[in-house]
Amino acid sequence: MRNTVIIVILLSQLTACTAQVLVGLDRVLEFEHLFQGKRIGIVCNQTAVDRNRIHIIDRFSAMENVQIQALFALEHGLWGTQEAGERIAHQLSADRIQIFSLYGASRKPTPQMLSDIDMLVLDVQDIGARFYTYIWTMAEAMTAAAERGIPFVVLDRPNPLNGLIMEGPMLEREYVSFIGMFPIPVRHGLTIGELARMFAGEGWLDSERRVELTVVPLRGWRRAEFIDADATRFIPPSPNIPTPSTALIYAGTCLLEGTNVSEGRGTESPFLSLGAPWIQSDELLRSLAVYRFPGITLAPIEFVPHSLPGRAMNPKYRDTPCHGIMIRVNDWSAARPFTMGVLLVKTIHDLYPHHFVFNADHFDRLCGTRRIRIAIERGEDIEPILSAWEGDLEGFDRLRSRYLLYSE
Template identity: 40%
Template sequence: MKKTYILLLTVVFILGSLTAVFADKGESNGKGKGKKKEFQLGVEVLLDEQKQLIEGKRVGLITNPTGVDQELNSIVDLLFNDPDVELTALYGPEHGVRGDAQAGQYVEFYTDETTGLPVYSLYGQTRKPTPEMLENVDVLLFDIQDVGTRFYTYIYTMAYAMEAAKENNIEFIVLDRPNPLGGHKVEGPVLDPAYASFVGNYPIPLRHGMTVGELATLFNEKFDIGADLTVVEMNGWERDMYYEDTGLEFVLPSPNMPTLDTALVYPGAALIEGTNLSEGRGTTKPFEFIGAPFVNSTEFASALNTLELPGVTFRAASFTPSISKHSGKLSHGVQIHVTNKKAYKPVETGLHIVKTLHDMYPGDFKFGAENSAGVSFFDNLIGNGWIREAIEDGTSVKEMEKQWKKGLKDFEKVRKEYLLYK
């Protein structure tokens, strides 16, 4: 009996040891800490495999809080503490390098407290690096998480910096990151160049389905920037991946983009910024909350749910924004709940929201004021002037989609040439 007991203990010990060995092997094959071998961000590929791109060169870095590796280490610290890298300057987009400025807030030049490096604002007196800003730089790196929507301004910060790099004979490197909305679907009208602005500077659709690296290549070649561009691609990213499929932690890229749910509704819900309704800024659910003091939330939610739009439902909701439109005022409207992200069409949904509000509240609903050229902020966001007119004329969203379909198909043909991940 005693011998049997000892034998059983021995078997248990051996099995436990084998389990530990296989578990360790599992980590090195893509589980736990080893997942980096299967999936790597551009910054990780740069430092692990392609550091020769920046060794022996003075490096300028355009980044914000999203510039981190999979362990959430800041690229600023990774480069600054690397003995093989000479980091000489930092450049901040809208919201700044540390992400502490609100939308549209002017950002000044300052010195980074942690590194002592100069931080030049690309959302202050200039949105394009000047020759003086680039005096001590041989190569510019861009490492910022995009959200897959045309009017998110970081991609134009990238484009302007590419122009400056070209003009000053500086190399430009984009460290690629995932498109949170995946890499397959494109939606919405292609921007009319006559309506170009910092919330839409190139003829691409609202939902472009490209990574920042792919956009950089498109901008550089199709739109004739002509910079000395290198894209450090990710390892292991596939076009059908949404952000959560990567296993990455989500770092909010701007103060009003706190979650992946926000990014998912953003391509359509942000059109509300071009109206007199609150898009939920100053609440815990920006772009998910839509409303104003004059809205009847129950009736509005019912009208939207009657449309039976794919992958989404609307809940009657009230909220009080702490900033921006209707600040401090109780507002009524809806919360957008995405029930099936693969079926959900954010641009179509956003236009239905705008049109429904326009039709239900003709005396209260207003588009943003026109400038001297007759262009409203809504026109800049949607990328043309005819959709606002179509809404005011009673045209259905389905008819609007038919009108932009050809332009979208033409873009898709061009887009294929610049996709880095097949």
């Protein structure tokens, strides 16, 4: 009996090892021919590590006949230590490699930045929400590569919110910004490599020349997988996305950035805790109970946002006690965070009309439409708007099927 138990344990461990997801960076040696003899520019941040936590800079530095010519930093900087919206400056790395900022004076690599570069390589962990800026930095970098006539390589990574579930409205043209440039829903269910294929294949890039795109694919990932299935590999992609659950719920509570309700910045649980000095937790919970949000549990919370260097220097209601709710995820497959976010905003708006305020322009950019805000302000039934997404998502699902790299 004891031997049987040992065998079962060993087999389960072997299965876990063979089922391990390999990201694009894990597979670069299989595609080494792409990089040979090239002066490479790398668009990356702290998430660009392989399964042994070796960073892309070290992996490519160890490759023969490959030269890292420059690094390109996204929002939050090369090592993810700067808060949202903070402008990033050009600098030199410890190895004297030029680090160009793509979140400062320019959000697109300039011809001067690319003058000595033969290829751009991107490796960054996206979080599956349209208003997260990394995919739009990728779009700008792809455009610059096309204009320059140099190859663009994406080292793919999983979508942490899985590759099946889509949610939210399509971006309308008049709300194009750096938190949404192309007509995709809030939750798109694509990896960053699949998004690159779509951006190029649909002709959305602002370039007369087509980009020479290669995606180094994942191995062992299936579309139904969430990041919580392998949370040990999670590296916070930005200072206020510290946990896998935050990455999921951010797709909904980020809408609070377009209001005067605290989204929890300045606390240890950003985007999972929300509130304001004028909210009564129990009253809000009673009003939200009617929705029975699937996969999610709500609880009352009191918190005080503080200035946190590198995370939130000046959060809403700094040093002021706030009351609200804490969100916990108990079923990732069932949770629909964007829908929850819309209903949260509507409920708080209706309960506290003399306190609640929209930042209309920003809220509409986050939603990609003004229809949600207008319906809330007019007191209209929100259900028809929620239902209208389904038809749009069916059309998007047909479109995206051309670019999928992985099975269910």
